[in-house]
Amino acid sequence: MRKIAVLVSCYICATLSAQTESDALFMAKRNLCGGFVYGNTSWKHYWEGTFYRDNANIGSFKSNSVMAMANYGIGNGLNLIASAAWIDNRVTAGTLIGQKGIQDLNVFLKKELLTKDIKGFNSSLVAVGGVSTPLSNYVADYLPISIGMRSKTASLRLLADVQKGHWYGTASAMYTRRNNVTIDRNAYYTTRMIYSNEVALPDLFSYNIRLGWRDGADKYYEVTADRMNSLGGFDIRKNDMPFLSNDMESFRVGVNIKYPVPRVSGMSIMAAGMQTLAGRNMGKATTLMAGVVYQGEFKKGDKK
Amino acid sequence: MSISVRTFGILSLLALASCSKEITERNMEFGALNPDKTDTSAGTWKPVLMTSATEFSCDVPIAVTSPDYKLQLLEIKSRQANMTDEDEEKLKYWSSGSVLRWNEILRELVAKYNLPPYQNPDATYPIPNSANPLAYPYFPFANPPYAARAYAYVSAAQYDALVAAYHYKGFYRRSRPSVIDNTIKELIPVVKDFAYPSEEAVVAGAAFGMMSMLFPGEQDYLQEKLNECIDMRILAGANVRSEVEAGVRLGKAVAGKFIARARTDRAGKAVGTPADWAKLESDAIARGETPWISQESPKRPPMLPLFGKTLGFLMDTTEVINNRPPAPPSTNSPEFAKELEEVLWFSQNPTRDRMRIVHFWGDGAGTYTPPGHWNAIACKDFVNLRFSEVRWARNLALLNMSMFDAAICCWDAKFYYFNPRPSQVNNKIKTLTGLPNFPAYTSGHSTFSGAAATLLGHVNPGRATDYMSMANEASNSRLYGAIHYRSDIEVGMNMGKMVGTKAVDRAKTDGAD
Numbered sequence: 039m040r041k042i043a044v045l046v047s048c049y050i051c052a053t054l055s056a057q058t059e060s061d062a063l064f065m066a067k068r069n070l071c072g073g074f075v076y077g078n079t080s081w082k083h084y085w086e087g088t089f090y091r092d093n094a095n096i097g098s099f100k101s102n103s104v105m106a107m108a109n110y111g112i113g114n115g116l117n118l119i120a121s122a123a124w125i126d127n128r129v130t131a132g133t134l135i136g137q138k139g140i141q142d143l144n145v146f147l148k149k150e151l152l153t154k155d156i157k158g159f160n161s162s163l164v165a166v167g168g169v170s171t172p173l174s175n176y177v178a179d180y181l182p183i184s185i186g187m188r189s190k191t192a193s194l195r196l197l198a199d200v201q202k203g204h205w206y207g208t209a210s211a212m213y214t215r216r217n218n219v220t221i222d223r224n225a226y227y228t229t230r231m232i233y234s235n236e237v238a239l240p241d242l243f244s245y246n247i248r249l250g251w252r253d254g255a256d257k258y259y260e261v262t263a264d265r266m267n268s269l270g271g272f273d274i275r276k277n278d279m280p281f282l283s284n285d286m287e288s289f290r291v292g293v294n295i296k297y298p299v300p301r302v303s304g305m306s307i308m309a310a311g312m313q314t315l316a317g318r319n320m321g322k323a324t325t326l327m328a329g330v331v332y333q334g335e336f337k338k339g340d341k342k
Numbered sequence: 343m344s345i346s347v348r349t350f351g352i353l354s355l356l357a358l359a360s361c362s363k364e365i366t367e368r369n370m371e372f373g374a375l376n377p378d379k380t381d382t383s384a385g386t387w388k389p390v391l392m393t394s395a396t397e398f399s400c401d402v403p404i405a406v407t408s409p410d411y412k413l414q415l416l417e418i419k420s421r422q423a424n425m426t427d428e429d430e431e432k433l434k435y436w437s438s439g440s441v442l443r444w445n446e447i448l449r450e451l452v453a454k455y456n457l458p459p460y461q462n463p464d465a466t467y468p469i470p471n472s473a474n475p476l477a478y479p480y481f482p483f484a485n486p487p488y489a490a491r492a493y494a495y496v497s498a499a500q501y502d503a504l505v506a507a508y509h510y511k512g513f514y515r516r517s518r519p520s521v522i523d524n525t526i527k528e529l530i531p532v533v534k535d536f537a538y539p540s541e542e543a544v545v546a547g548a549a550f551g552m553m554s555m556l557f558p559g560e561q562d563y564l565q566e567k568l569n570e571c572i573d574m575r576i577l578a579g580a581n582v583r584s585e586v587e588a589g590v591r592l593g594k595a596v597a598g599k600f601i602a603r604a605r606t607d608r609a610g611k612a613v614g615t616p617a618d619w620a621k622l623e624s625d626a627i628a629r630g631e632t633p634w635i636s637q638e639s640p641k642r643p644p645m646l647p648l649f650g651k652t653l654g655f656l657m658d659t660t661e662v663i664n665n666r667p668p669a670p671p672s673t674n675s676p677e678f679a680k681e682l683e684e685v686l687w688f689s690q691n692p693t694r695d696r697m698r699i700v701h702f703w704g705d706g707a708g709t710y711t712p713p714g715h716w717n718a719i720a721c722k723d724f725v726n727l728r729f730s731e732v733r734w735a736r737n738l739a740l741l742n743m744s745m746f747d748a749a750i751c752c753w754d755a756k757f758y759y760f761n762p763r764p765s766q767v768n769n770k771i772k773t774l775t776g777l778p779n780f781p782a783y784t785s786g787h788s789t790f791s792g793a794a795a796t797l798l799g800h801v802n803p804g805r806a807t808d809y810m811s812m813a814n815e816a817s818n819s820r821l822y823g824a825i826h827y828r829s830d831i832e833v834g835m836n837m838g839k840m841v842g843t844k845a846v847d848r849a850k851t852d853g854a855d
Contacts, residue, residue, distance in 0.1 A: 094639035133637055133765045135689065135772035135824075175694055179701060218363055222701035225718060227453035227708055231446065233370075233718065238363040276478065277460045278708045279776075 058109050058119050059146040059166050060246050062199030062208055063255040065111035065333070072108040073331030075308065077101075077123075081321030084182075087273030088318060097131025099182055099321055103141075107331075115150030122173055125185040134183060137176065141186040144170045159200045166195040166212075179221035179237075181280040182321065189216040189239050204251045214242040219282060228283055229272050237282050240270035248294075256306040256333065262292045274319050287318040292325075304333045368722065369446060375439035376531040377730040384732040385509030387853040389502040390655060390739060391599055395509035398595040403514055403538045404584055406522050414582035415523050421577045422527065429577060436574040437530040440542035441500060441734040442721055444549035447567055448496050449710040449717060451557050455484035457707055458642065458779070465640035469613060475559035482556065486786055487649045487749045489711040491609055494655060494739075494746035495600050496552045501739035503548035503596035504541055504732040507589065511536040519582050532580045533730070539589035540581040541731045546571040547593020548600075555601045603653075612649040619643050626760040632673040634762050634781040645780045650754030654747035656844040662747075662754050665840060667833045670761055670783040681827040682771075685764040689771045689824035696822040697774060703787060703819040706776045712787050712816065713745040716794035719812070723802055736854050737801045741794060744845035748793035748838050749786070755837070756781040764827060774823040784834035785826045788817035792838020793845070800846045813838070 065071055079101040083092050107121035121144045128136030146168040153162040170191045178188035197210035216239040224235040244267070250260025271285035292312035299305040312325040385395050392398070404410050425433075436443060459468050459479035468479045475481035482488055516538035520526040550568045554561050572586040581589075622644070626633035636642050651659060671677035688696070705712045720741055724734055761783045765771040778786070795813035799806030817835050820826035849855055 131639065133771070133773040133777045135692070135774055177694075177697055177701065218365065222698045223704070224368075224702070225710070225715075227450070227710070231450040231453055231710065232365065233368045234365045236365045238365055275457055275708065277457050 069111040071333040075329030077327040081323040084321040095132035117148040119146040164197040168193040208248040211245040240268040284319040289316040372438040374437040378728040381730040390498040400510040440545035490749035493742040497739040497742040499548040499600040501735040507544040540585040543586035543589025544593040547590035551594040551597025607653040612646040655743040700823040703816040712790040744793040752789040785830040788834030789838040791816040792835040793842040796842025
């Protein structure tokens with residue numbers, strides 16, 4: 039019998055890219071920022087539906103990833119962001135083999151819709167449209183170990199940001215449309231038998247709040263909270279494996295730091311930590327990230 | 343470069359709404375049953391358990407001139423006059439055939455119940471109890487041997503019930519409602535044959551009876567499906583109520599005979615006792631072999647270790663023992679070391695295509711099991727072959743009896759030799775799919791598939807080669823998945839073919855070929 043388990047790895051990518059597509063900061067026109075972020079996510083307990091449990095046939099789930107990202111200022115208040123991650127997922131107990139590889143390409147177009155000074159608060163409204171597509175033929179139907187869900191997605195985030203002095207708050211909500219995925223099986227059970235190799239993934243709705251102190255775009259300290267909900271899906275049955283169309287939910291809190299490297303113009307380091315506090319059909323994950331980004335103006339014939 | 347806010351918004355929304363999430367389910371695309379042969383002589387075909395086609399009685403139908411019959415014709419007309427959109431969908435669904443749809447219902451229940459129980463706080467495991475099916479752990483745990491047996495009993499009961507039904511159809515020669523009253527419309531293709539008792543209702547009655555025993559927590563669901571199935575015959579104008587009621591009665595009566603046999607086929611004792619489990623281990627040690635040890639944590643007792651003693655339909659216990667394969671390579675032998683090395687290689691060198699094969703044929707926990715997979719393959723092909731209901735039932739009965747007996751032979755070998763899985767002997771071997779909780783030799787997938795492909799190749803010779811290459815792929819998937827040695831899959835395939843041949847031998851003499 040297949041051994042039991044849980045969680046989701048696709049969520050990692052949203053986590054890692056959160057630094058750029060869910061804040062109100064913009065690269066100036068013709069400026070390019072690029073970097074790498076290392077991430078580590080692990081969990082031992084998970085929610086099987088609402089039942090909180092561990093699983094000695096999984097032990098701990100461990101995910102390591104390296105994400106490459108770039109953010110280009112197409113215009114002032116208009117940024118193009120792209121990212122992709124290499125992910126290595128494994129479990130520490132049982133016999134199930136790990137999975138690794140290049141996951142999905144994520145591309146976001148971020149547009150400042152308006153800025154306004156309201157009683158001394160600098161306020162802005164931002165829209166972020168995103169798409170994602172798998173970059174390799176990885177196996178999706180092998181949760182929780184698969185490195186992603188293989189769904190092509192499109193998302194739209196609306197974001198409001200207020201700042202007074204160095205203090206700020208950002209709130210955003212995002213809708214993610216997820217296309218059907220094709221799996222290697224041609225029949226599967228959810229709450230009934232479905233004779234198809236296609237799986238309909240529920241769309242996602244998430245919201246995110248960030249509070250912090252910032253000085254320009256390369257120095258900030260913030261705390262975050264986010265909630266993600268599948269709009270539909272079903273619970274993992276008792277002692278079953280998780281499946282792509284489960285009802286996945288999570289509530290997480292975290293901290294983010296970005297700090298310029300002294301005496302190296304344009305280079306910053308980033309660090310983040312995130313903890314899942316509540317969930318459904320997902321692992322109670324702890325995520326740690328560290329990265330380096332380099333930023334410069336992009337001119338013709340100048341590879342700065 | 344400039345993109346207006348409006349364009350940006352519109353593009354995003356277009357991307358979001360670009361394509362539908364609706365999934366085409368291939369079993370919902372099946373057309374109406376429209377057999378090219380009516381098999382009216384099926385009343386003379388050889389039943390599986392019934393002593394004769396007339397072992398169970400079927401009352402004389404009411405006269406077509408009686409007020410009752412006329413009222414039943416009126417019921418059809420009133421039902422058709424009040425047809426809803428939902429009715430139309432159900433009508434289309436059931437028009438594909440009663441044997442097909444009840445087989446799908448069974449596969450769905452197997453998948454629903456195919457989950458190993460969660461452990462107790464003291465690291466033991468609870469055992470499902472048929473007397474209390476709705477309390478966790480739900481009864482049954484529809485694992486592959488349980489499922490193989492369930493598919494066989496349900497299919498064989500349907501077949502026997504149809505043999506009886508065809509006998510009575512020919513005996514009573516009751517014309518269809520639309521022949522008796524030409525104002526009755528038939529909304530689906532209806533076989534130009536006699537109408538009493540309704541064969542679709544016979545199938546439903548047999549399936550309901552048998553499945554109520556196998557899945558005792560699902561009686562309400564099964565009753566709902568039974569009602570729907572017979573209601574659709576009336577709505578279709580294919581049968582009057584007394585024809586479907588007689589059919590359900592006959593089907594249930596035949597199921598009773600199969601239920602009585604299932605209660606005494608020894609499968610109920612297949613779980614064994616802690617003393618049995620310990621003896622399997624000590625016997626293997628006494629033979630100088632490394633015994634199988636559960637790789638689950640906490641350690642789970644082996645799956646149905648005494649299932650090899652179950653009484654099948656094609657072979658008796660003596661035949662099972664006489665056909666037991668020779669021992670696998672000793673765990674101390676160089677041959678064993680070589681086979682273990684090969685498994686390690688497959689574990690460490692997976693390709694995307696081999697992973698696809700492993701997952702396509704995985705059929706592990708929470709699925710309809712390998713026998714369910716072969717039922718799905720068979721049904722998809724049978725739809726195109728335009729079989730009559732009774733030929734559908736006969737071919738599925740042969741298929742499922744072969745896989746039930748294959749399960750018995752396979753489990754007999756597994757627990758006679760009680761050999762370890764590759765990952766038990768070498769912990770560097772990681773598996774590409776869940777590791778089954780029972781000994782390795784022989785591979786269940788290979789045995790099921792060898793039997794299924796052999797039988798299906800006989801009833802559908804045009805695809806015999808395809809079935810055998812599918813079986814080989816299913817068999818290889820277990821080596822690719824690093825959960826079986828090469829001898830498990832090769833010997834398993836041969837054992838499956840041996841059992842499949844017994845089903846073919848039966849097919850040649852049951853009067854249907």
